[in-house]
Amino acid sequence: MLNNFKFKWNFIPISYKKLSLYSKFLSNKPILFYINNIFLKKIDFYLKQIVNLIINNCKTTNVFIKQFLVGKSLIIKKINFRAKGRINFIIKRYSNIIINVIYG
Numbered sequence: 260m261l262n263n264f265k266f267k268w269n270f271i272p273i274s275y276k277k278l279s280l281y282s283k284f285l286s287n288k289p290i291l292f293y294i295n296n297i298f299l300k301k302i303d304f305y306l307k308q309i310v311n312l313i314i315n316n317c318k319t320t321n322v323f324i325k326q327f328l329v330g331k332s333l334i335i336k337k338i339n340f341r342a343k344g345r346i347n348f349i350i351k352r353y354s355n356i357i358i359n360v361i362y363g
Contacts, residue, residue, distance in 0.1 A: 261363040266313060273302050274352040275331045282327040290314060290322040317362045326359040
């Protein structure tokens with residue numbers, strides 16, 4: 260019997276635009292596809308953590324990712340003070356991830 264499950268992560272410190280490219284590439288794939296690829300970027304570090312958490316919750320590697328949805332979250336604007344009274348702004352973007360999974 261196949262089970263459907265929904266995983267949700269909020270406030271991942273990666274911008275929406277970067278994750279949306281990954282969501283198109285990684286939806287409708289088995290979970291072992293994520294593990295077998297060699298990832299080198301910061302996004303891939305978070306994806307590895309998410310994959311390990313999904314495998315531990317489902318207690319099997321026979322998992323198929325049905326949907327990989329990415330949504331926008333809050334934007335934090337930080338102030339970086341410079342010399343002579345100048346200010347630089349640092350914009351930190353966050354995103355939300357929703358993953359629908361089928362396992363059995």
